[in-house]
Amino acid sequence: MKEELTTHLGDRLAAVTEACGELTITVLPEQLLAVARQLRDQEVFAFTFLSDLTGVDCAAGALEVVYHLLSMKHRSRVRIKVRINRGTELPSVAGIWPAANWYEREAYDLLGITFAGHPDLKRILTPDGFSGHPLRKEYPLRGEK
């Protein structure tokens, strides 16, 4: 799978790495949709199943969005990582994998990542009127404001 990734997507990927037997590709935000669509539609990949989508609050004001894709046809997985700065938007992949709808809402709710083009981006796990994004590192574990 690693070879296919570099041959078919080479110029669109910032990096392809393999660790613990798992493949990770890093893409720039502007390439995300094109890469995602190709990974889903091209026969050599057939990543039709979005297993997971989540975010990680990295140091220095950066956020990473992590996509876990599954190809039932080839019995393989791949991870996409996209790094953005806080406050910048990332295109939604809900049009490619409808499953992303709730995951993106969750990432928006808990990490404050905004997905442009999402059909209905609103909080999902925390109650209405909640403020802040609990999974950001500066958010305290306990205590009241």
Added chain:
Amino acid sequence: MAAPIAAETAGSEHLILNMGPQHPSTHGVLRVILELDGEVIVNAEPVIGHLHRGVEKLAEHMTYNQVIPLMDRLDYCSPLINNLGYVLAVEKLLGIEIPERAVALRDLLSELTRIQSHLIWLGTHALDIGAMSPLLYMFREREEILDMYEEVWGARMHLAYFRVGGVAADVPKSFLVRARKFLSGFYEKVDMYEALLTENPIWKRRTQGVGIISGDDAIALGLSGPGLRASGIDWDLRKHLPYSGYDRYEFEVPRGTRGDVYDRYLVRIAEMRQATRICVQALEGLPGGPVLAAAPRVVPPEKERVLTTIEGLIHHFKIMMEGYSVPEGEVYAAVESPRGELGFYIRSDGGPKPYRLKVRTPSFANLESLCTMAKGQMIADMVAIIGSIDIVLGEVDR
């Protein structure tokens, strides 16, 4: 919490009906906003989060071992499989090998857990639809499995028995005898459940042709587990991306054809038989040897050593108080829980606590399909459809 009711529907002929969050058949605190045209469901929007406990945030402040009991409490109907997925993810990061006996014990207990979970599902699902008596039989067998849990590790639900490096302790001999006896009689029990329901005309009329989802829709919406297989998709992580010891067992992946509530029922019934098969194989081929890996950096010493030697005591305290550092990196380990793909994504910064832990719970993703299944159905079928997805709100909301 204010209800976000779509303004454009307020003046139309459609009726907005709130189902839950205290409705008994939503299996926990699930609220569904139903938009109805007469008795026909036009739209169903699940509202979740009532049980959100911030488990992922908590985990960032705990050592890797302390997280294990939190994982049980996500899907409290199949606690051990949640433990399994988590410890597999940590072990993958650490790169440690697990003794054969521990692998077999994990598989045996995981499959017993699957049976137990499917029993709760079947009992409550049948009860929702109006069949009172099956629940009593299913809880009788479930009780037997909980008793076995208790014999293994003292607790009846939240065992935290699987540890990083193996299992907490070897099982008593009496458990093996008991498990063998239970498993040999369980096929007959499944036949009896089927005698109550499979050809029951009321059951069939309530479930056949109801809540249909196509295989393509199921994949697109991230539906996994029995729901996906009932729509004809041949996909089971135990078979197709084997983990733990599943590559060595013989079993089939039951599938449906129509993707309706009835097929989801048949698939789970068949899965109970297959799980029994796996249990028997794990039990018969149970190897001897240790149940914990020889990895002193992550596995605490035996109790006797802790209580009799100063080195053992220091070693014990070091692991319990400080935890162990896990190499920097990230992993995603997924297991086939009774509900579908249960994945654990761990990002480590090299310290003793996870930098980020994300649990990909099957119920969360499966619930997203509810609207597709319910559209165009009668409101009376809603309960049957929710039951057939087999959600556990504890893992939907985390």
